[in-house]
Structure formats: C-alpha cells, structure tokens
Amino acid sequence: MERTFSIIKPDAVKAGKAGAITQHLVDGGLRPVAVKMVHLTQKEAEGFYYVHKARPFFGDLVAFMTSGPCIVQVLEGENAIARNRELMGATDSKKAAAGTIRQKFGIDIEKNAVHGSDAPDTAKYEIGFFFSGAELARLGVTIG
Ligand code: GDP
Numbered sequence: 001m002e003r004t005f006s007i008i009k010p011d012a013v014k015a016g017k018a019g020a021i022t023q024h025l026v027d028g029g030l031r032p033v034a035v036k037m038v039h040l041t042q043k044e045a046e047g048f049y050y051v052h053k054a055r056p057f058f059g060d061l062v063a064f065m066t067s068g069p070c071i072v073q074v075l076e077g078e079n080a081i082a083r084n085r086e087l088m089g090a091t092d093s094k095k096a097a098a099g100t101i102r103q104k105f106g107i108d109i110e111k112n113a114v115h116g117s118d119a120p121d122t123a124k125y126e127i128g129f130f131f132s133g134a135e136l137a138r139l140g141v142t143i144g
Pocket of ligand 1: 057
C-alpha cells in the first residue's frame, strides 16, 4: 500500500466535475483517506509550486490555482503514485490519452483538472503541506 497526494484543481471544481473525478480515481483503485476543500492564497500557491518559480508560466499557474476552491486529498492504493499519474494522463489535457482524467475533464496545459505527486519524497512533502500530523492521526492515516 502506498499513499499519494492529489488536487482536484479550480477549473474542475468550478465545472462540477469533482464527483466524477473522485469516482474515476476510486474505480482506478485509489481510495481517498483524507480530503478537504481549500481556497489557496497567493503565498500558499507560490509555496506549493516553488519548484516552478523560475518557469515563464509560474505567474499564470499561481493565478489559476488561486482562482477558486480546490479539493486536496490523500489517496491510498497499490503503487498509488504511479497509478494516479497513469489515471491523470499527460500534463497537457489536449494531448492526454483518451479516457484519462485530464483528457476527459481538463481544458489545456494549465487548466488540467488534477495534480498528482510524481515521487515518494514529493508525495510526503505535498501531504505535509496541506495536512497536519494531528489531522492525519485523527483519520488513522500514518505517513512514515
Ligand atoms: P504535472 O506534474 O503533470 O502537473 O506537470 P508539471 O509539474 O510540469 O507542471 C505543474 C503544473 O503547471 C501543470 O499541472 C499545469 O497546471 C501547469 N503547467 C505546466 N506546464 C505549463 C505551461 O507550459 N504553461 C502553463 N500556463 N501552465 C503549465
């Protein structure tokens, strides 16, 4: 069993796709074990995406991620990190494979419906960015 971190981004929440995306994740073998809705501040979005701060699209990405509420969650399943990336599809929704979440629910390379951690160390960092140890412990989720 592995855990990963997922965001249903503002475009998908605004479009009423959060339920359908969650169903897609569950059908794909990923179970939400901690979930909440948050509206990111500019500083939070900048902090979460700090690895991209030198990229030309950083300002646009931060504006998008603060444009409305999103749903942040911890997903559990076998090979959860790779499985989630597979279910999500390629970054650019226009190029994502048929049947993937980004192809079905995203709009373009920026407004691509979901985020998913790309490695164990980033999953740990990203879960910790949004969920405190106390919150996770209350839900019986232990990250070690
Ligand atoms: P991911 O791991 O597939 O989400 O892709 P990245 O880590 O490379 O990028 C993070 C996020 O930045 C993506 O999910 C998009 O929302 C956004 N993004 C990536 N590339 C571009 C781009 O070229 N232009 C814009 N506007 N946004 C981008």
